Amino acid sequence: MSVGCCLTMEQHERGPDAAGQRSGLREEDDEREWCCTADDRKTSLLALAVASSELTAVHQKHLVVTCNYEARRYGVNKMMSVSVAKERCPDVILICGEDLTPYREASYQITELLEEFSPLVERLGFDENFVDITELVEKRLQRIGSGVVPADLFVSGHVYGNQALNPADGKHVRLALGSKIGDEMRGAIYERIGLTSSAGIASNKLQAKLVSGTFKPNRQTTLLPESVLDCMGNLMHLKQIPGIGPKTVRRLEFHGVHTIHALQTFPLDLLEKELGVCAAQRIHKLSFGEDDYPVTPRGPPQSLSNEDSFRKCSSLVEIRTKLEELLISLLIRLQKDGRVPRTIRLTIRRSSATNQWFNRESRQCPVPNQLMPKLNTGTCELVPPLVDILIKLLQKMVDTRYLFFVSLLNVCFSNLMQPALPSPLKGSIGFYLTQKSPGKLDTSPKVKVKRQLLEQWRESDDLGDATSPLKKKSNFLESASEDSSDSAQVFSNTDLPPGIDLNVFRELPANIQMEIISDASRSPDQQKYHSPQKQSIEKTPRKGSFSFRSLTEDQRKLLVPPDPESNLSNPSAVHCIAPDFHSRTSAGPGNHLEARTVPGPSPACEVLQPAKTEAPTDQSSPPFPNNVDAKVFSQLPAELQKELLGEWKQQRTMSKADVTKRDSKVKPSAGPRHCQKTPKSNSILKYFSKR
DNA sequence: GTGGTGTAG
DNA sequence: GGTTCTACACCAC
Secondary structure, three states, rough: OOOOEEEEEEEEEOOHHHHHHHHHOOOOOOOOOOOOOOOHHOHHHHHHHOOOOOOEEEEOOOOEEEHHHHHOOOOOOOEEEEHHHHOOOOOEEEOOOOHHHHHHHHHHHHHHHHOOOOOOOEEOOEEEEEEOOOHHHHHHHHHHHHOOOOOOOOOOOEEHHHOOOOOOOOHHHHHHHHHHHHHHHHHHHHHOOOOEEEEEEEEOOHHHHHHOOOOOOOOOEEHHHHHHHHHOOOOHHHHHOOOHHHHHHHHHHOOOOOOOHHHHHOOOHHHHHHOOOOHHHHHHHHHHHOOOHHHHHHHHEEEEEEEEEEEOOOOOOHHHHHHHHHHHHHHHHHHOOOOEEEEEEEEEOOOOOOOOOOOOOOEEEOOOOOOOOOOOOOOOOHHHHHHHHHHHHHHOOOOOOOOOEEEEEEEEEEEEEOOOOOHHHEEEEEEHHHHHOOOOOOOOOOOHHHHHHHHHHHHHHHOOOOHHHHHHHHHHHHHHHHHHOOOOOOHHHOOOOOOOHHHHHHOOOOHHHHHHHHHOOHHHHOOOOOOOOHHHHOOOOOOOOOOOOOOOHHHHHHHOOOHHHHHHHHHHHHHOOOHHHHHHHHHHHHOOOOOEEEEEEEHHHOOOOHHHOOOOOOOOOOOOOOOOHHHHHHHOOOHHHHHHHHHHHHHHHHHHHHHHHHHHHOOOHHHHHHHHHOOOOOOOOHHHHHH
């Protein structure tokens, strides 16, 4: 029999000495009464940012995604628009919850802590973890002696349905021991990270998850086998079963299945016809509380993505700006992760007159070989070529010669591979040896990672292709070893930075050893081999710190080449101000957005815009360009119409200057795309009628 | 490998 | 199909 534990983070109670500072959250949040209920879903970690003593809400874009009880007393609620929240509660403090960096990092700390108990930890979102504690339980059972049940055997926390424990039942004994372990885990999370949590202890993942929320906050519940059917029967909705989402619910309800009981008794063959054999059998079993899916540690994420949504984005200039921002924070994460992506994907969502929202659509392509080695080095020079690739992917989905509206952009790096060589640009090999969350190499014990790295080093040294990245590594070693040829020192543990295994260290090439040692002598804030906690907690900048807007001026200079010449020669390096967008996304005090410095020519000359084909800028002319059909325009949502009018008006005032600039600075041969003729009048109809 | 769908928090 | 920002599994091709 297996024993599983599902832990859900929920609360942040201690002062800045605990998780406040360590997870990079607001230091002033020193009193916390915040707690989340079982139905809070993803917001519990976001809630960490909420100062409970004040009226506080977390928002993403124009929506309040969560708020504290103080704010709720004034009528603020989740999923309420920010404007309504402000109306009801003018003093509410709004915290932007769009940058998930602090939550992601806190989340990985928790997972790592749980891995100290058992290697079988499966993350579910940012705030839930499944832990398979079967082995731990068995060990404890052996310790107390088989068949001998201690008289003081009891269940830590609650028992579902108040069912009495039967000490003669082996399953009961194991679950009781499991409850003790669950208690210890929650204690450790509280002691070391400062978060309270709820837990469910049961015989499988489904059951553990379902009971974990029975008593909240800061409580745990154990489900004994005899209560499983009760537990399932008490679920009010099909959607409460993890694995049954809204689509499946609708399909089930279409066939008259509205309750758990109805699902249990629904003929399996009909279910298989409707959902397919696999899915049908799975959810049928789930309805009885049966779940044979094992706890599966996922290791590091399989992809890294970043997205932003907006009401509309209709020009390549805006798209480029957005893509740059998304890419920059992604590249920083990629650098921390240490792996190299082989695939890049762009996902968009577009809006139109007829359908407010399209489903997402995406296109992906391999990352060009020449870019790959640099991708995790944090260098800014990759932004322009990557943006170019993304624009090409966009143009596979959208004909950008015509008017288009995109309301979401998502950039995703996937197919993440360990680099063939630790990048010298990274500055520290120790980084590879010790780096863990959130960009960790692996969640397995450090030694294993080190061995893998050493194997990689050995393997790569055996290869002789002069053009391969591996050979480049070798070249790097050769050049480096010239400097360190006399460094055949004998090192002891005291020479090494914390966390580096001496035996592993000794197997590294001499020059790499020197690099690690020289890293150790740097000032602490320069070092990259903090202990995992230090690295992920103390070094974590405050919320929003990884977005371009919040970078320091120096950082921006690093990321945005200041040379106007380079911008001229490479249009994709042009950076623009998008005041309209920025003002919409600005997030209140402490998170305001700044206009970006704009080297290079005006971005307006870069991309075809509807305004460029407008009628002469006569005040008496229609307010929109003459290639836009008035009828079609009138079908657009009022909001869009308003924004377009404003935009076109602005462009009209700018167009003269732009044309002059373009004529004087840009040669006709600069790029066919930029010189394409605008679509014929009314061609916008094509766009709208198609969809 | 690609692209879409569904699910999850 | 309520948002947002992820992440993964699965399937068809």
